[in-house]
Amino acid sequence: MKTPPRLIGLTGTNGAGKGEAAAYFAVKGYACYSLSDVIREELERRAEPVSRDDLIRTGNELRARFGADVLARRTMDKVGGKGRAVIDSIRNTSEIDFLRRQDGFVLLAIDAPVALRFSRVAARGRDESATDLEAFRRKEGQERAGGATGQQLEACLAAADRLIINEGTLAEFHRKLEEVA
16 A cells, blocks of 8 residues: 655646545545635735735735745645645645655646536635636636746646546545545
């Protein structure tokens, strides 16, 4: 039996199932962290709203000011050196580079067809800054090819150790995740 990874990183498209993957690993004993939580904490400190646009803008600002791997560094400060953890919302290759230097790190990319992802996102009821499928596609285009301090979703997907397509049932998705941990 193979040893499960100590750190599982999650990257992927909006609505693909990264949060569901994190919840699955939590049941398996992994502590859950999200790079987006670092941004949410910053927005809370500033008393600013937490919309998708605000998260993207503030994440890019933090990367520009403190280094492109700042979200990963701050999250690893919370994780510490012990135990198993899943780290969600990886969106920049510098974050991946930093996390790859941690012991036992594996990066999973989660994806699903765009129309399915949009329907999932619409059901969440959060401020996603996209009211229809075309706006959702445009927003995602902005996230796919950001500069050094922006979101680099396409490069993060390409850097993954494994790509999981989540287009079936929850049980099917869980079976795919079981192969990892």
